[in-house]
Amino acid sequence: MAFSTLYAVILEVFAVILLGYTVGRLKLITSQESKGLGRFASLIALPASLFYNMAKLDFSAVDWLFLLGIFLAKTLVFIGVAVGCVAVTRRLDMARAGLFAIFATQSNDFAFGLPIFNNLYGRNESGFSLGDYVFLIAPISFIILNPIGFAMMEYGQSKRQGQSQSALKIAWVVCRGVFTNPLVFMAIFGLVLNPIINHKVPSVVEPLLQVLSRAFDGVALFYLGLSMVGKLKALPGLKVIIPIVLITTKL
Numbered sequence: 001m002a003f004s005t006l007y008a009v010i011l012e013v014f015a016v017i018l019l020g021y022t023v024g025r026l027k028l029i030t031s032q033e034s035k036g037l038g039r040f041a042s043l044i045a046l047p048a049s050l051f052y053n054m055a056k057l058d059f060s061a062v063d064w065l066f067l068l069g070i071f072l073a074k075t076l077v078f079i080g081v082a083v084g085c086v087a088v089t090r091r092l093d094m095a096r097a098g099l100f101a102i103f104a105t106q107s108n109d110f111a112f113g114l115p116i117f118n119n120l121y122g123r124n125e126s127g128f129s130l131g132d133y134v135f136l137i138a139p140i141s142f143i144i145l146n147p148i149g150f151a152m153m154e155y156g157q158s159k160r161q162g163q164s165q166s167a168l169k170i171a172w173v174v175c176r177g178v179f180t181n182p183l184v185f186m187a188i189f190g191l192v193l194n195p196i197i198n199h200k201v202p203s204v205v206e207p208l209l210q211v212l213s214r215a216f217d218g219v220a221l222f223y224l225g226l227s228m229v230g231k232l233k234a235l236p237g238l239k240v241i242i243p244i245v246l247i248t249t250k251l
Contacts, residue, residue: 006116009115009116010116012115013111013112013115013116013221016218016221016222016225017221017224017225017228018225019222019225020221020222020223020224020225020226020228021225021226021228021229022225023222023225023226024225024226024227024228024229025229029226034223034226034227037219037222037223038223038227040219041216041219041220041223042182042183043182044212045212045213045215045216045219045220046110046183046216046220047182047183047185047186048186048208048209048212048213048216049110049209049212049213049216050135050138050183050186050187050190051186051187051189051190051209052190052201052206052209052210052212052213053132053135053190053213054135054186054187054189054190054191054194055190055191055193055194055197055199055201056194056199056200056201057132057135057136057194057199058199059194059199062132062133062136066133067133067136067137070133070137070140071140071144074105074141074145075145077104077105078101078102078104078105078145078148078149079101081097081100081101081103081104081105082097082098082100082101082149082152083097085097085100085101093156094152094153094155094156094159095152095153095155095156095157095159095160096156097152097156098148098149098150098151098152098153098156099149099153101145101148101149101152102141102145102146102149102150105141105145106141106146107141108220108224109134109137109138110134110138110216110217110220111216111217111220111221111224113131113134114131114134114217115217117129117130117131117133117134135187138183138187139184139187142178142181142183142184143178143184143187146178147175147178150174150177150178151170151171151174154170154173154174155170158170
């Protein structure tokens with residue numbers, strides 16, 4: 001029964017992506033128009049979903065050892081890809097190593113993972129779901145690992161341009177970019193508010209947050225299909241191998 005449910009959910013996910021790709025190929029929605037969908041998903045719907053789920057999460061039901069295992073696994077992949085990039089290219093290109101390490105540890109957990117977890121496992125008697133781990137795992141990337149990758153990219157870029165930036169300046173640029181990110185800001189805001197409201201979101205704002213959270217899944221998958229149109233043409237020949245290797249590393 002679980003496998004049939006899993007296949008049904010995966011089919012739904014890829015059907016929405018395929019619909020977005022088809023609409024893009026037929027030019028029913030232009031690239032300029034699709035940017036509005038992307039901005040809605042990344043700047044409004046996803047931050048609202050992050051805030052809502054972090055604010056109402058019952059941290060007493062979290063398996064912290066499991067979360068630690070995910071963190072260690074992502075960290076090992078991050079380090080392995082960065083070191084592997086330097087070893088394969090035989091030159092210390094920090095910008096490339098940081099970029100590839102971010103790519104290998106970044107995943108679309110919200111659009112892909114949430115529907116699968118929620119449909120397969122649902123919620124227990126206390127209201128906790130395995131899908132809630134998605135909202136705890138994601139900050140590992142965009143609060144801990146991604147800033148390290150951004151710092152590597154900033155350092156490598158300055159070296160390419162023959163400039164010298166102090167560690168303090170690089171740290172300031174990275175921290176400013178991270179903490180002005182709506183995803184990071186709303187996740188932290190929800191985390192801080194959680195104990196204050198005893199993980200119970202006020203009924204005044206909860207319906208709005210629920211609507212925005214539900215809207216994200218479909219819009220994000222549809223936009224993913226739209227954004228795939230014409231992308232393979234930009235990766236001719238052997239350049240396609242690099243994304244395939246990095247995607248395989250994720251698996």
